[in-house]
Amino acid sequence: MARSRTETVLVTRWSGGERTRTPDELIVEEPMAIQLDGHLVATTMRTPGHDYELAAGFCLTEGLLAGEKVESVRYCATGSAMESAFNVVTVETGGRAPVPTARLTPITSSCGLCGSTELDTLMERLPPLPAAPPELTLARLAELAETALAGQPLFDVTGAVHAAVAFTTDGEVVVSREDVGRHNAVDKVVGRLLLDGRLPAHDLALAVTSRASFEIVQKAWSAGFPAVVAVSAPTALAVAAARRAGMTLAGFARAGRLNLYAPERLDP
Amino acid sequence: MARSRTETVLVTRWSGGERTRTPDELIVEEPMAIQLDGHLVATTMRTPGHDYELAAGFCLTEGLLAGEKVESVRYCATGSAMESAFNVVTVETGGRAPVPTARLTPITSSCGLCGSTELDTLMERLPPLPAAPPELTLARLAELAETALAGQPLFDVTGAVHAAVAFTTDGEVVVSREDVGRHNAVDKVVGRLLLDGRLPAHDLALAVTSRASFEIVQKAWSAGFPAVVAVSAPTALAVAAARRAGMTLAGFARAGRLNLYAPERLDP
Numbered sequence: 001m002a003r004s005r006t007e008t009v010l011v012t013r014w015s016g017g018e019r020t021r022t023p024d025e026l027i028v029e030e031p032m033a034i035q036l037d038g039h040l041v042a043t044t045m046r047t048p049g050h051d052y053e054l055a056a057g058f059c060l061t062e063g064l065l066a067g068e069k070v071e072s073v074r075y076c077a078t079g080s081a082m083e084s085a086f087n088v089v090t091v092e093t094g095g096r097a098p099v100p101t102a103r104l105t106p107i108t109s110s111c112g113l114c115g116s117t118e119l120d121t122l123m124e125r126l127p128p129l130p131a132a133p134p135e136l137t138l139a140r141l142a143e144l145a146e147t148a149l150a151g152q153p154l155f156d157v158t159g160a161v162h163a164a165v166a167f168t169t170d171g172e173v174v175v176s177r178e179d180v181g182r183h184n185a186v187d188k189v190v191g192r193l194l195l196d197g198r199l200p201a202h203d204l205a206l207a208v209t210s211r212a213s214f215e216i217v218q219k220a221w222s223a224g225f226p227a228v229v230a231v232s233a234p235t236a237l238a239v240a241a242a243r244r245a246g247m248t249l250a251g252f253a254r255a256g257r258l259n260l261y262a263p264e265r266l267d268p
Numbered sequence: 269m270a271r272s273r274t275e276t277v278l279v280t281r282w283s284g285g286e287r288t289r290t291p292d293e294l295i296v297e298e299p300m301a302i303q304l305d306g307h308l309v310a311t312t313m314r315t316p317g318h319d320y321e322l323a324a325g326f327c328l329t330e331g332l333l334a335g336e337k338v339e340s341v342r343y344c345a346t347g348s349a350m351e352s353a354f355n356v357v358t359v360e361t362g363g364r365a366p367v368p369t370a371r372l373t374p375i376t377s378s379c380g381l382c383g384s385t386e387l388d389t390l391m392e393r394l395p396p397l398p399a400a401p402p403e404l405t406l407a408r409l410a411e412l413a414e415t416a417l418a419g420q421p422l423f424d425v426t427g428a429v430h431a432a433v434a435f436t437t438d439g440e441v442v443v444s445r446e447d448v449g450r451h452n453a454v455d456k457v458v459g460r461l462l463l464d465g466r467l468p469a470h471d472l473a474l475a476v477t478s479r480a481s482f483e484i485v486q487k488a489w490s491a492g493f494p495a496v497v498a499v500s501a502p503t504a505l506a507v508a509a510a511r512r513a514g515m516t517l518a519g520f521a522r523a524g525r526l527n528l529y530a531p532e533r534l535d536p
Contacts, residue, residue, distance in 0.1 A: 007504040012534055014406040015525035019534070024527060029482055029503035030383050045482060045505075087382050114355050115298050138282040159520075160479050160501035180481065180503055211428050213448065214297055214313060233428035235297035235448055236275040237313075252427075257283035259292060266280055266287070 003048035003086065004028060006158055027158040029180045034058055035076070035090040036065075041100045047154070047161065047180045048086070050188045051075070054179075055089035057191025060199075061219035063125050064100055068093040070194065115214075115237045119244055122218060130202050132226040132248040135169040138260060144171045145207040145229040145253045152209070154178040162210045164189045166201060166225070174204060182210035183219065190223040200224025205248075207231075212251055217241045229253045234261050271316035271354065272296060274426055295426040297448045302326055303344070303358040304333075309368045315422070315429065315448045316354070318456045319343070322447075323357035325459025328467075329487035331393050332368055336361040338462065383482075383505045387512055390486060398470050400494040400516040403437040406528060412439045413475040413497040413521045420477070422446040430478045432457045434469060434493070442472060450478035451487065458491040468492025473516075475499075480519055485509045497521045502529050 011024045027047055034042045034055045041064060046054060052073040059065050076088035136144075148165040155161050155178060162182035166174045166189050177188035186208065193199050205227035206220050212234035218241065220228045227248040234242075234251045242249035242262035249262040260266065279292045295315055302310045302323045309332060314322060320341040327333050344356035404412075416433040423429050423446060430450035434442045434457050445456035454476065461467050473495035474488050480502035486509065488496045495516040502510075502519045510517035510530035517530040528534065 009504070009507060009529065010532070012406070012528040013525070014410065014528065017407070017524075019406065024529075026502065026504040026507060029505040031386055118299055138280070138287065139285070142282065158501055160503060233426055234294065235428060236277070236294040237297040239277060239294060257281075260280040260282065261277065261292075264278070 005047050005049050005154060025157045027154060027160040027180050030087055033076075033088045035088065036100055037093055037095050037097055038090070039100050044184060045181060046184045047178070050177060050192070051086070051089050053177070053188045053191030053195065054184055055091050055191065056194050057187035057189070057219075057223075059091050059097070060194050061187055061190055061222040063222065065093065065097050068096040073195070115240065118214065118237070119241055122221065122241060123244060126221050126245070128246045129221065129224065129226045131246070132205070133169045133203065136205060136227055136248065138250075138258065138266075140169070141205070141227065141229055141248075141250055142253055142256055142258045144169075144205070145231075145250075145258075146255060147171055148173055148176070148207045149209055149231065152176075152178050155209070161185075162208065164209075165207045166193060166204045167207065168204060174198075182208065182213075183215055185210075186216060186219045190219060193223065202226060205229065207253070211235070212238045212249060214238045214241055217245070217247065217249065221245045221247060229258065273315050273317050273422060293425045295422060295428040295448050298355055301344075301356045303356065304368055305361055305363050305365055306358070307368050312452060313449060314452045315446070318445060318460070319354070319357050321445070321456040321459030321463065322452055323359050323459065324462050325455035325457070325487075325491075327359050327365070328462050329455055329458055329490040331490065333361065333365050336364040341463070383508065386482065386505070387509055390489065390509060391512060394489050394513070397489065397492065397494045397514045399514070400473070401437045401471065404473060404495055404516065406518075406526065406534075408437075409473070409495065409497055409516075409518055410521055410524055410526045412437075412473070413499075413518075413526075414523060415439055416441055416444070416475045417477055417499065420444075420446050423477070429453075430476065432477075433475045434461060434472045435475065436472060442466075450476065450481075451483055453478075454484060454487045458487060461491065470494060473497065475521075479503070480506045480517060482506045482509055485513070485515065485517065489513045489515060497526065 072092045148167045152163045161178040163178045164185035165176040175192045179185040201224045206225040211232040212230035214237040217238045229250045239261045250258040340360045416435040420431045429446040431446045432453035433444040443460045447453040469492045474493040475497045479500040480498035482505040485506045497518045507529045518526040
């Protein structure tokens with residue numbers, strides 16, 4: 001079902017001391033529940049569209065599939081045409097994925113929880129990444145990221161979405177997705193690659209219009225991207241995670257410049 | 269315990285065809301678990317600092333307190349000096365808050381989930397807001413938001429955080445908080461007001477440097493802010509929620525201009 005991803009409202013614009021009435025195009029934000037083999041694993045506020053990719057990508061990047069194959073993805077629509085049925089998506093592995101538990105079990109007074117815990121958990125779950133392709137020099141990375149991220153249709157009309165783009169070392173865009181949530185945009189890209197049998201993404205790089213948080217790096221690592229370029233800043237934990245993963249992580253990528261945060265040093 | 273909120277790393281900067289090594293200041297991002305009366309209710313990636321405010325504010329804005337008073341907020345630190353003990357915060361109401369359940373119970377095939385469901389849930393839980401103070405004309409709102417959001421120390425050094433600011437109709441800043449997560453910044457502001465006995469915030473307005481998503485409007489509504497100004501765009505669901513709440517919602521607030529999204533119309 002094609003769902004509208006923008007909505008026009010009349011607003012009062014105030015500018016230069018004048019009030020005018022004008023139409024304004026807003027991004028649509030709707031809750032979507034993701035089920036894995038019948039268990040609810042998440043509810044996310046997302047922009048409708050590419051919902052199967054979002055659900056499959058989320059299950060993969062959060063480590064819920066545990067290596068199992070996705071057999072089917074479908075809406076929880078049972079004959080009813082109600083729109084809300086299209087806000088619940090079920091990912092099926094034939095019951096082979098482990099039954100999902102809460103991300104953190106209830107915490108006792110002997111609890112420990114910190115960035116190192118998160119990194120250790122990732123290291124247990126994910127293999128180190130191969131080196132980024134040598135063609136991805138800093139100059140090329142900055143150039144390709146700029147090209148890949150140019151012209152995002154939903155951003156252009158609403159100014160309210162983030163994009164994620166998987167691209168080749170030749171600069172070819174393989175998948176490009178926009179969403180009101182920056183994590184969702186990455187999950188949609190990863191989900192498309194997963195459903196196309198195109199993972200791990202060892203020969204691709206990922207560009208995001210947002211900051212690079214820990215969770216963005218975790219998701220990219222889960223999908224096997226050896227290189228991630230963000231338009232904005234990374235966090236300290238994202239940099240630590242990328243260095244542990246062996247990932248190339250660049251930030252502040254803008255017109256012919258960027259900062260390289262990982263690896264820690266380039267060979268001369 | 270004073271925790272560092274930024275961390276300096278050496279990075280490789282690539283600009284104008286030149287590679288240089290330079291220090292770069294990153295925002296710290298650490299997981300924090302929030303417990304309410306001994307039950308884990310959330311784990312959030314946040315910037316350390318103002319953790320009690322974040323925990324108390326989160327419990328309030330998510331409706332978990334159900335009107336009960338916060339008796340104490342403390343770290344889950346039991347004599348151990350380990351840093352990780354400062355990443356778990358417990359909010360106590362003396363067991364009077366209802367035992368938290370998952371936000372969505374497992375979904376059956378007769379499920380319904382959509383933006384209207386979310387709005388109906390809010391309407392049941394939250395009273396309509398009083399009208400925004402009449403002094404808050406559009407001109408004044410744009411001016412005050414700009415002033416309130418000027419000079420955010422963590423953003424200035426890292427470029428990687430969002431700010432939320434509660435201010436009076438006189439332009440006085442009451443609370444100003446920054447965090448790697450935009451929701452966390454709002455929860456920290458609300459938490460401070462809650463712990464100060466300063467809620468509902470009927471005489472204040474809230475400015476955010478981010479977009480106005482549904483959840484930002486929900487949190488502001490829960491705290492009783494009659495007016496919210498965002499530097500960036502709102503989503504369609506955020507506008508629908510603000511109109512249902514009777515909230516004044518402005519977006520794209522920048523140097524002498526803004527768009528008013530709610531109420532739908534101003535009297536002439």
